[in-house]
Amino acid sequence: MVPNLPTFRRSARRGERGxxxxxxxxxxxxxxxxxxxxxxxxxxxxTKAFDDTCGTLKSKGNGGSCSAPANGGDDGGE
Known part of the structure; x- marks a missing residue:
């Protein structure tokens, strides 16, 4: 008995999707x-690269701050 080719192809494709x-x-x-x-x-x-960049910015006297936020950057998900 010869299997129906289109049916066989469809079932093979379903197995390949998984x-x-x-x-x-x-x-x-x-x-x-x-x-x-x-x-x-x-x-x-x-971390060292960011620290070096922060040090360079501080030495240029931009008046900014490179320190992390007091809460470690956690805003509580808000």
């Missing part, structure tokens, strides 16, 4: 893991 969703999920998880790793590895260097 696989594609899983693949996209794995891709997103991998990208998120890379972002987290980069932030942890380069966090100190990024």
């Amino acid at each position: 696989a594609s969703a899983v693949e996209y999920g794995l891709l997103v998880a991998g990208i998120a893991a890379i972002i987290v790793a980069v932030v942890f590895l380069l966090g100190g260097q990024i």
Whole structure:
């Protein structure tokens, strides 16, 4: 018996959609893991760059402040 080709193609496509969703999920998880790793590895260097920039601005006498807000930047979600 020969299977109906259009029906077989449709069912195969449905199976591929599920696989594609899983693949996209794995891709997103991998990208998120890379972002987290980069932030942890380069966090100190990024902080130092901002601190250096802040020091330069202060030495130029712009009268501004480079300090963080007293509450650490947390506005309580408002």
